[in-house]
Amino acid sequence: MTYRLAGNIDGKPFSVELAPGANRLGRSSKDADVVVPRDTVSRCHARIDVTDRGLEIQDLHSHNGTFVNGARIDRTTIRPGDAICLGDAELNLLQERGSGTEPGATTLSRQDTPLVTQSRSATFRSDAHLDSARLTWTHVHTDPGTLDGSPDLLKALGDLGSCLVRDEPGREIGAVCLEHMARVFHFRMACLIEFNEANGEAEILSHYPAHLDPELEVSRTMVETVVRERKILLVRDVASEASVWDTAYKKGIRSAMVAPLMEGDQVLGVLYVDHEDPLQQFETGDQRLVQLVSDLVAAKIASNRTRNEIEWAAFIQRRLLPESLPHPQGYAMAARLVPSHCVGGDLYEAMELPDGRYLYALGDVMGHGVGAAIMMSSVLATLRALARRAESPLELASQLHEAMVEQLAPEGYVTLFLAFLDPRTHQLDYVTAGHPAPVLLRPGEDGEFLASTGAAIGMRIPVTLSSARIEFTPGSLLAIWSDGLPEAFRLGLQHMQEFTQERLVARIRDIRHQPLDAILDDLFRQSEAFVGAPRSQDDRTMVLLSRE
Numbered sequence: 001m002t003y004r005l006a007g008n009i010d011g012k013p014f015s016v017e018l019a020p021g022a023n024r025l026g027r028s029s030k031d032a033d034v035v036v037p038r039d040t041v042s043r044c045h046a047r048i049d050v051t052d053r054g055l056e057i058q059d060l061h062s063h064n065g066t067f068v069n070g071a072r073i074d075r076t077t078i079r080p081g082d083a084i085c086l087g088d089a090e091l092n093l094l095q096e097r098g099s100g101t102e103p104g105a106t107t108l109s110r111q112d113t114p115l116v117t118q119s120r121s122a123t124f125r126s127d128a129h130l131d132s133a134r135l136t137w138t139h140v141h142t143d144p145g146t147l148d149g150s151p152d153l154l155k156a157l158g159d160l161g162s163c164l165v166r167d168e169p170g171r172e173i174g175a176v177c178l179e180h181m182a183r184v185f186h187f188r189m190a191c192l193i194e195f196n197e198a199n200g201e202a203e204i205l206s207h208y209p210a211h212l213d214p215e216l217e218v219s220r221t222m223v224e225t226v227v228r229e230r231k232i233l234l235v236r237d238v239a240s241e242a243s244v245w246d247t248a249y250k251k252g253i254r255s256a257m258v259a260p261l262m263e264g265d266q267v268l269g270v271l272y273v274d275h276e277d278p279l280q281q282f283e284t285g286d287q288r289l290v291q292l293v294s295d296l297v298a299a300k301i302a303s304n305r306t307r308n309e310i311e312w313a314a315f316i317q318r319r320l321l322p323e324s325l326p327h328p329q330g331y332a333m334a335a336r337l338v339p340s341h342c343v344g345g346d347l348y349e350a351m352e353l354p355d356g357r358y359l360y361a362l363g364d365v366m367g368h369g370v371g372a373a374i375m376m377s378s379v380l381a382t383l384r385a386l387a388r389r390a391e392s393p394l395e396l397a398s399q400l401h402e403a404m405v406e407q408l409a410p411e412g413y414v415t416l417f418l419a420f421l422d423p424r425t426h427q428l429d430y431v432t433a434g435h436p437a438p439v440l441l442r443p444g445e446d447g448e449f450l451a452s453t454g455a456a457i458g459m460r461i462p463v464t465l466s467s468a469r470i471e472f473t474p475g476s477l478l479a480i481w482s483d484g485l486p487e488a489f490r491l492g493l494q495h496m497q498e499f500t501q502e503r504l505v506a507r508i509r510d511i512r513h514q515p516l517d518a519i520l521d522d523l524f525r526q527s528e529a530f531v532g533a534p535r536s537q538d539d540r541t542m543v544l545l546s547r548e
Contacts, residue, residue, distance in 0.1 A: 027041040036086055185286055254276055257272075257274075311342060328358060332544075356423065364416075366414070397457065405460065427471055453466045485541075486500055499531070507526055523542065
């Protein structure tokens with residue numbers, strides 16, 4: 001019995017026999033046993049081990065990756081009929097005996113074998129029979145192993161867990177899950193059915209094998225029973241219970257399992273597996289495996305839904321920030337907000353008021369993530385609603401405090417810098433409510449910190465807010481930031497090291513004459529380089545205002 005890789009490379013037939021033992025595949029004859037002449041193939045790209053137990057392929061840290069049936073792999077078992085891609089070189093694994101193909105061996109093309117991942121409506125038919133001539137999984141799966149504690153099972157579950165924690169689209173993950181499940185026991189067909197969040201309709205998330213009829217025939221009664229009872233269903237012998245599962249029996253189903261995909265008490269979908277061979281009945285061990293896989297897949301689906309909701313919330317939050325940054329003639333303004341997660345609790349505002357003055361604000365809601373983001377949206381909306389009627393930043397801050405004190409959690413608060421700029425007098429009236437002190441750099445001076453004028457917004461302590469005034473002289477630059485910038489930290493050899501306010505202000509002094517956007521680029525780049533990552537542990541926001 002021999003194995004062969006075959007395909008077309010640059011329009012020319014390619015075929016090579018795999019030797020027993022290790023077969024290194026790559027572009028370079030110096031580094032590889034099997035030369036695959038494509039530029040997208042690394043010098044030593046992958047290795048296929050041929051043993052008495054079967055075949056295994058391992059990616060050798062290639063540049064463009066190794067794929068089996070459309071799924072990127074690090075190491076996995078392969079079988080005749082599998083489609084293998086090294087970069088963009090597409091090959092098929094064939095099995096031969098002597099000079100001919102072994103009876104029953106599968107030699108499907110690349111187009112026949114990829115896992116199906118697109119969404120379709122699930123079709124339930126009560127009067128149709130399955131096509132008995134259709135290729136079954138038993139044709140391509142020759143060594144299922146045993147279930148309890150076997151190396152095949154442990155490796156399949158390990159590979160499954162690995163693919164579930166990777167950040168990949170949910171539909172690809174569903175297909176890969178079914179492939180891993182197929183490695184450890186026989187079935188005719190398996191599919192993941194997800195219930196659409198919007199309308200509750202059933203959709204095929206993925207199915208295996210991939211070449212099945214697009215309109216999959218599953219037992220509607222079984223699926224509805226599982227959704228209603230919210231527990232796994234095992235039917236070992238459909239024929240013995242034909243009075244209950246008459247429709248399933250007419251479809252050719254002889255044994256079946258259906259497991260709910262649960263998040264709390266909500267059914268997200270089902271994992272459906274069946275067999276047409278009366279001698280291949282599912283047992284309790286199979287049920288335990290299907291239950292485990294369904295729990296893992298349900299967690300991934302729930303995670304993907306949460307991620308989608310957060311991404312949508314992040315989009316809405318970005319739209320809440322001002323689209324333009326109005327400023328008087330002779331002034332310039334720039335702002336930047338980088339959340340530590342998809343959504344955050346920082347905010348900024350720039351607005352021209354009805355009397356010709358300009359409002360500038362930067363705030364930081366206590367906390368991180370979704371909760372802080374929701375409160376940030378409320379604070380910003382309330383600030384905008386009150387701003388046009390306020391006579392001063394002190395009045396606006398006081399009204400905002402009264403509006404938010406009941407909405408915030410008992411220990412919640414918002415630090416806020418709020419200023420009104422009068423372009424006729426060039427005076428800036430401001431309130432610094434528990435916020436990091438901004439710095440005003442005038443020509444020839446090292447910088448003046450604008451001291452706090454009261455406690456944070458929403459804090460339930462008897463501290464009176466006040467305001468202050470400065471003159472915005474020509475050549476002045478005002479820098480306002482949230483604490484995420486100076487307090488960004490990295491772990492040193494002995495203690496935690498912060499970026500620090502001193503380092504931030506010193507850098508602003510050095511580059512103060514550059515365009516404001518260039519200053520922001522530099523400061524955020526400096527912060528990222530210090531932390532060693534593009535995202536820090538807290539939201540980072542800065543507003544710059546300068547006068548010519």
